[in-house]
Amino acid sequence: MVAQLDYHKIREIFGRFHAADPEPKGELDHVNAYTLLVAVALSAQATDVGVNRATHDLFKIVDTPQKMLDLGEEALIEHIKTIGLYRNKAKNVMRLSKILVEDYDGVVPNSRAALKSLPGVGRKTANVVLNMWWHMPAQAVDTHIFRIGNRTGICPGRDVNAVERAIEDNIPADYQLHAHHWLILHGRYTCKARKPLCATCIIRDLCEFEDKNL
Structure with a gap:
């Protein structure tokens, strides 16, 4: 069980995500x-x-x-x-x-x-x-976001709807547009389900996950 992060930590987390990838993109190919x-x-x-x-x-x-x-x-x-x-x-x-x-x-x-x-x-x-x-700040919660939201305390919830509401409530408005892409990509490539790459994680010092894989 992780404690919910405070506002300043959440802003710092998304500030780092933004600095690393200012315009995150979804990975599904499409033309329209x-x-x-x-x-x-x-x-x-x-x-x-x-x-x-x-x-x-x-x-x-x-x-x-x-x-x-x-x-x-x-x-x-x-x-x-x-x-x-x-x-x-x-x-x-x-x-x-x-x-x-x-x-x-x-x-x-x-x-x-x-x-x-x-x-x-x-x-x-x-x-x-x-x-x-x-380009609406709609939050699509998948398994990666659900996992990270609860691991870190950024947007905890018992189900995907609760996590979606937590994203809307907890993440600063200026980061809302790209929030779900940052979280999905972080979950896909760093905060993996079985073996999270905590040693190279850019938010390691701000994350409340107790079982860090170092």
Whole structure:
């Protein structure tokens, strides 16, 4: 159990993240809002690397909902069959593409409620799209952020919704836009689940994690 960090420590932590990487980027390849939405929807229970490999050729020929409908579900499956749950994901991508064409003139909405109404799109996916494409300070909490939030005390919570609220409450407003990317990347490459690289961590002296791997 870690104690919640105070405001000054949290500001110092994100100041260091900012100094190391002022403009952190998501690692899913995309060319527009629609391909970003599709990529994020495909990334559930899959790695970004695996999704990028699957969509590399797909996004060369499909970059709009109508083109996806023209491609068809079986052809989509051929592109994404290396991704887990690919059949269900293909059905959702086709369904959401149909809704975008029929109800939104082929344009991806910039409303969380509208995005969440699409098949296969939950709050996390919606928040990623809102953040990465429209630059809104929406916090997409994945397993990395959940782990780091509770390890460090920056944004503790019993579930992803609680951690999302803690990010909004605890992290200074000027760091909100990039907060979830800094945390995801830190969790992916430094604060790993089994063997965190504490010895090279830039926030080691500010982190409240008791079992540091030094």
